[in-house]
Amino acid sequence: MKKIIYHCYGSSHSSVTAAAIHLGMLPRNRLPTSGELLSIPHFDRTTSREVGTPFFMGTDHWGNEVYILGRGRAKKFMKNAVKSLCRIHGFPEEDLLLVDALSILNTTTVVGGTLSRGLGLVSLGRPIAALGIRLSYFNFVRLVEKIERSVRKEKEEIDSPKENK
Amino acid sequence: MMIVYHCYGGTHSSPVAAAIHLGFLDPHRLPQPRQLVELPFYDRISPSGYGALRYMGQDAAKNQIYVMGVGYHRDLMRRLVPKVAGILGGNPDHLLLVDVYPHVNWYMKVGGFISRRLGLVAIGRPLVILGTRRAYPKLAEAVKEVWRNLARNTVSRLPEKVQVKRGLMD
Numbered sequence: 001m002k003k004i005i006y007h008c009y010g011s012s013h014s015s016v017t018a019a020a021i022h023l024g025m026l027p028r029n030r031l032p033t034s035g036e037l038l039s040i041p042h043f044d045r046t047t048s049r050e051v052g053t054p055f056f057m058g059t060d061h062w063g064n065e066v067y068i069l070g071r072g073r074a075k076k077f078m079k080n081a082v083k084s085l086c087r088i089h090g091f092p093e094e095d096l097l098l099v100d101a102l103s104i105l106n107t108t109t110v111v112g113g114t115l116s117r118g119l120g121l122v123s124l125g126r127p128i129a130a131l132g133i134r135l136s137y138f139n140f141v142r143l144v145e146k147i148e149r150s151v152r153k154e155k156e157e158i159d160s161p162k163e164n165k
Numbered sequence: 166m167m168i169v170y171h172c173y174g175g176t177h178s179s180p181v182a183a184a185i186h187l188g189f190l191d192p193h194r195l196p197q198p199r200q201l202v203e204l205p206f207y208d209r210i211s212p213s214g215y216g217a218l219r220y221m222g223q224d225a226a227k228n229q230i231y232v233m234g235v236g237y238h239r240d241l242m243r244r245l246v247p248k249v250a251g252i253l254g255g256n257p258d259h260l261l262l263v264d265v266y267p268h269v270n271w272y273m274k275v276g277g278f279i280s281r282r283l284g285l286v287a288i289g290r291p292l293v294i295l296g297t298r299r300a301y302p303k304l305a306e307a308v309k310e311v312w313r314n315l316a317r318n319t320v321s322r323l324p325e326k327v328q329v330k331r332g333l334m335d
Contacts (some may be wrong), residue, residue, distance in 0.1 A: 067252065
């Protein structure tokens with residue numbers, strides 16, 4: 001089983017959305033309503049003091065653990081630290097998937113997220129952030145489906161030689 | 166117990182602190198420039214390697230000593246490392262993060278910048294060595310503080326040494 005960490009700037013919008021889609025908390029064939037987005041745990045709720053703390057979001061159909069992580073501007077630091085922690089604790093690096101969910105974020109969410117999370121103007125920023133996520137929602141769905149395909153493909157490759165034996 | 170000395174780049178003050186901890190350097194005697202340069206990782210890590218935990222050795226009490234560079238992301242990394250270690254099968258309670266960056270002086274900051282960021286080792290390294298020797302008593306004192314806390318077994322509640330100005334998001 002793998003551990004999948006969706007990471008973004010503050011673990012409150014893009015990584016939460018991607019992890020929620022992955023875990024089936026959000027639909028894949030239609031746009032979610034703002035209400036559906038806001039009911040997702042951690043959505044637009046992670047405080048700046050929690051940036052850097054990974055949160056467990058759930059276990060998917062195949063038993064992979066899904067986490068979200070805010071890494072601020074320290075993406076390189078985070079990756080280096082996670083890699084060395086894998087080695088130190090003997091965790092196979094290929095069983096840990098770090099997925100950058102920030103790359104598909106649009107400006108609307110950045111503006112909304114900065115207002116809500118950065119400046120504390122929740123009532124103003126939260127609807128803008130939710131709107132921004134809805135505007136590029138299907139990019140998130142595509143990202144998650146790509147990740148799921150790669151996880152399952154690897155799994156099949158590992159499983160099939162055993163069946164042959 | 167895993168003890169991680171961390172500073173900005175993990176390449177000057179933290180390897181020296183780790184070396185004192187491991188007995189490579191005498192806490193009561195100022196090291197010669199050559200001794201410093203021969204230390205593992207000393208003035209050798211490039212900025213692309215910042216953030217990684219590097220193993221320095223094991224002390225007499227079987228604690229593993231690591232160094233790490235956290236850049237300006239000290240608070241973020243102090244939250245991230247124990248939690249991620251927990252996810253990957255480690256025990257966060259057996260992890261001690263020691264910040265030695267407060268003991269870094271301007272000679273080390275400027276020399277380190279010239280040597281590591283600009284790559285002008287011939288100019289930066291002598292400055293960094295001068296700074297390290299000036300900071301040495303404080304670094305030795307920081308390590309002794311860790312020893313005292315380890316002896317008292319109160320390591321998980323070490324007081325924060327510095328208050329860092331918080332940005333908007335981290």
